[in-house]
Amino acid sequence: MRLAVEDLAFGYPGKPVGEGVSFTVEPGEVLCLLGPNGGGKTTLFKTVLRLLTARAGTVRVDGESVAGWPRPRLARTFGYVPQAQLTGFPFTVREVVLMGRTAHIGPFAVPSRGDREAADAALATLGIAHLADREYTQISGGERQLSLIARALAQDPRVLVMDEPTASLDFGNQVRVLTQVETLAGRGIAIIFSTHDPDQAFLCAHRVALLSQGRLVALGAPEEVITPERLGAIYGVSVVIAQVEGPAGGRTRVCVPSLARPVAY
């Protein structure tokens, strides 16, 4: 499905965070959201997901506003991978992933065999089937993040919203998550993810949005949006962008910051 965010203003009661944000994500497209800490990325995501009420503007899926949608319908459309936090109870990883099926289950029902199979399939896709019977509270941060992605996958969403899915992951797990992002997009899911690493945008995003102080300062192809000037302006560091040949042969770009005195743009 096609996600369209139109002139969205977002924030908390009495505390606006951002406004005038518009973008679209097509099925199978990956949009990477970059921006400094406190720039409003998480708040924007929560508003798109209707976990926060939009102060103005509209979120549309295939042209239809989601404003009046009941929770289960929203949950069957939007998958959400939040930043991993601990829950208080020692559910197994399989149970956590099964919770992703909730919107497909009647309010008084329990997961069916089909739901269990969907959960196991999601675990297998993420390569963490061996964790299924471990306690969610006992696994590592990276494994927890992968479990949350599996849960969102079990949700069978059309749009996947991932809030810093690679934060707190080691290098190997970061690459594995980005590989998953590419695979899921290949299935026709529209994906938005936020990150602090511009190189990830070069690796797997079709388009990049730069969010700073609650406003979109740039939106477009990674090579156009991520420039030394823009990164200098929003992060206050000087950066060189180099083209390198990747291990599989294709060319990609990387950002190399300088530790010298920050430049004033």
Next chain:
Amino acid sequence: MGRFPVGPTSLVRLLAAKATGAPSDLPPAVETVVFRIRGPRVLAALAIGAALAAAGAAYQGLFRNPLVSPDILGVSAGAAFGAVLGIYLSLNVIAIQALAFIVGQAAVAAVYLVSAFLRRHDPLLTLVLAGVLIGTLLGSCVSLVKYLADPYNQLPAITFWLLGSLSGLTVRDLLSTLPAVAAGLVPLYLLRWRMNVMTLPDEEARALGVDTGRMRLIVIAAATLMTAAVVSVSGVIGWIGLLVPHAARLLVGPDFGRLLPTAMLLGGGYLLAVDTIGRTIAAIEVPPGVLTAFVGVPVFVWLLAVSRRGWQ
């Protein structure tokens, strides 16, 4: 066991006689003890223990905290104040029960209103704080009534009731309590999968398709109904709603579909055991509310010390 011993063989003969309708050759006092006093008391202990444990399991899931108890919403304090007020006003038993129930529900409503008024980013924390506030206020109300009560007639009755006791229970008490307990239990069991999702942070549960506001309302209403119904007949018996669900979780894990029946079985068995010990350990009866605290406090300290996850 107890002050009027009835041996197992007598009990079996009596039950057989009752079941076949044949006259029994046992003294009529035995029949009175078994069917009018001990029988209802045993059933009441099972039902009350199960109801308190079920309500505790529901509150713990809802508040995402394995160490909270049904008391946090001011339910017990509200029901206690209602009953104490009823005793002070010399109302009859049914009216006392009704008053306990009404004030218990009103206490939860007040907690809800106060927390809505104080609304901050963390609605659950606000709810707990509001529960503490209302509970303290109701505790003062109870003290005020005790201060005003007739010290020879009413005060002993109030104190006795506040300690929690199963000794005065009749079949009629039991019959007036069970429907309310069942009415609270049915939605909790039906919503057992949603209850698992409710243990996630609020925004995650909503993102997974659960209307958390409505769920919270239904679960609190159901658990409160059960708590108020049993507190109104047995007095305040603490600690069961806190410790038993925890023990059940250690046994069968946190899945609510398994946790709820396990907690009910353990809760019923635990209260029956405590009550039986209470009425046999000494020449006078030790109220079960006192014994559950004697057992509960050390176990709670131990739980705090060994809890891997601690307060969440």
